[in-house]
Amino acid sequence: MHDLSGRADFDLAGAILTIDLAAIRENYRRLRARLARAACAAVVKADGYGLGAIEVAKALRKEGCRTFFVAHGSEGIALRQALGPEPEIVVLNGIHSGGEDRSAAAGLVAVANSLAQLAAWRETAGRLGRKLPVIIQVDSGMSRLGMSRGEVGDVAAANALDGLELRAVISHLACADTPEDPANESQRRAFAELTALLPPAPASLANSSGIFIGEAYHGDLVRPGAALYGINPTPGHPNPMLPAITLQAKVIQTRSLDAGAGVGYAHTFRASAPLEVATIALGYADGWPRHVAASAWCDGVELPFAGRVSMDSIVIDISALPRGRLKPGDLVELIGAGQDVDEIAARAGTIGYEILTGLGRRFNRRYQGA
Numbered sequence: 001m002h003d004l005s006g007r008a009d010f011d012l013a014g015a016i017l018t019i020d021l022a023a024i025r026e027n028y029r030r031l032r033a034r035l036a037r038a039a040c041a042a043v044v045k046a047d048g049y050g051l052g053a054i055e056v057a058k059a060l061r062k063e064g065c066r067t068f069f070v071a072h073g074s075e076g077i078a079l080r081q082a083l084g085p086e087p088e089i090v091v092l093n094g095i096h097s098g099g100e101d102r103s104a105a106a107g108l109v110a111v112a113n114s115l116a117q118l119a120a121w122r123e124t125a126g127r128l129g130r131k132l133p134v135i136i137q138v139d140s141g142m143s144r145l146g147m148s149r150g151e152v153g154d155v156a157a158a159n160a161l162d163g164l165e166l167r168a169v170i171s172h173l174a175c176a177d178t179p180e181d182p183a184n185e186s187q188r189r190a191f192a193e194l195t196a197l198l199p200p201a202p203a204s205l206a207n208s209s210g211i212f213i214g215e216a217y218h219g220d221l222v223r224p225g226a227a228l229y230g231i232n233p234t235p236g237h238p239n240p241m242l243p244a245i246t247l248q249a250k251v252i253q254t255r256s257l258d259a260g261a262g263v264g265y266a267h268t269f270r271a272s273a274p275l276e277v278a279t280i281a282l283g284y285a286d287g288w289p290r291h292v293a294a295s296a297w298c299d300g301v302e303l304p305f306a307g308r309v310s311m312d313s314i315v316i317d318i319s320a321l322p323r324g325r326l327k328p329g330d331l332v333e334l335i336g337a338g339q340d341v342d343e344i345a346a347r348a349g350t351i352g353y354e355i356l357t358g359l360g361r362r363f364n365r366r367y368q369g370a
C-alpha cells in the first residue's frame with residue numbers, strides 16, 4: 001500500500017497504528033442489517049474518531065453509504081475535496097458566521113440548530129440566488145444543540161425555510177447507551193411531536209447505541225459513529241462489532257534490574273526481585289492515558305507497565321517472556337486482542353470515544369482492507 005513512504009515511516013516511528021477498513025465496512029453492514037427501512041449514514045467527525053475521516057468515508061462509500069456527518073465546516077470542506085461532489089456531507093454544529101459562503105460552495109448541508117443559524121443560511125441562499133440544503137436539529141431533551149419547541153413553532157409559522165431545501169429533521173439521544181432509561185422514550189415522543197410541526201422530511205434520531213434500542217428509534221436515517229470504529233454500542237453486553245484498530249509500540253531497549261531498583265519518574269515502581277524490563281516507544285503524548293496502569297502484550301503474554309507512563313516511553317515488565325524474546329525494534333501490542341479500546345477506557349475512567357479521538361499523530365499509520 002504505502003510502499004516506500006510507508007516503509008520509511010515505519011522505520012522512523014515509535015508506534016504503529018493499524019486501521020482495519022474491512023472491519024469498519026463489516027461493522028457498517030452489521031448495523032445496516034439491523035434496519036428494516038431506515039438508511040444508514042456514517043459519522044466521521046473528529047477525523048473519523050481519530051482513524052482518518054477520508055479513508056473511512058472512502059471505504060464506506062463502497063458499502064453504499066451516501067451521507068456523512070462531520071462536526072465543523074472545515075471538516076466538511078476537507079471531506080468534500082476528497083470524496084467529490086456526490087455524497088451528502090452534513091455539518092452537525094451548523095455553519096459559523098463567516099463560513100457560509102465556503103460551506104455553500106462546497107455543497108455542504110448545514111444543520112440549523114437555532115433560528116439564527118437558519119436565518120444566516122437563508123440569507124446566504126438569497127445572496128447566492130440558489131436553494132441551499134438544510135437539516136433542522138430540534139432539542140428533544142438533551143439541552144445541547146437544536147431548536148427549542150418555541151423556535152420550531154416559529155419556523156413552522158414564518159416563511160423561515162424559503163430558499164432552503166429541508167433535507168431532514170434530526171435530534172440526538174442523551175441516554176441511548178442505557179436503553180432502559182425512560183429519557184429515551186420521552187425524547188422519542190418529543191421528537192415525534194416536534195417533527196410533526198415542521199414540513200414533511202426524513203427523520204433521524206439514533207446514534208450507534210440508539211440503533212440497538214429498537215426500530216421505533218430508527219426513523220428514516222440512523223447516524224452511527226462509535227460502533228463503526230469498534231466501540232461497544234451495548235455497554236454491559238458482548239460487543240456486537242468488530243475491533244477496528246491495533247496499536248503496537250517498538251521496544252527501544254531492554255535491561256535487567258536488581259531487586260530494589262526504582263523505575264520511572266518518582267520511582268512509583270520498585271523491583272521486588274530481579275526483573276527483566278523493556279522500554280517501549282509510546283507515551284502520554286501519543287494519547288495513552290498517563291494514569292492507566294495497563295499492560296502490553298506479546299505472544300499472548302501480558303507484560304504489565306512498571307512505573308509511570310512518560311511522555312514518549314513506558315517501561316514494561318517482560319520477565320514472563322523467554323529471555324531474549326524481545327529485542328530493540330520488536331513490537332509489543334497495546335491495543336488489540338489482549339485489551340480493546342473499551343477496556344483501556346474503562347481503566348482510565350473514560351469512554352472509548354475519548355481514547356480513539358485522543359490517539360496521537362506521530363504513529364506509522366497503516367490502512368488494511370482498503
Ligand SMILES: *Cc1c(COP(=O)(O)O)cnc(C)c1O
Nearest residue numbers: 043172207208223224225226227
Ligand atoms: C457524534 C454524534 C453521533 C454519533 O454518535 P455515536 O455515539 O458515536 O454513534 C450522532 N449524532 C450526533 C448529533 C452526534 O453528535
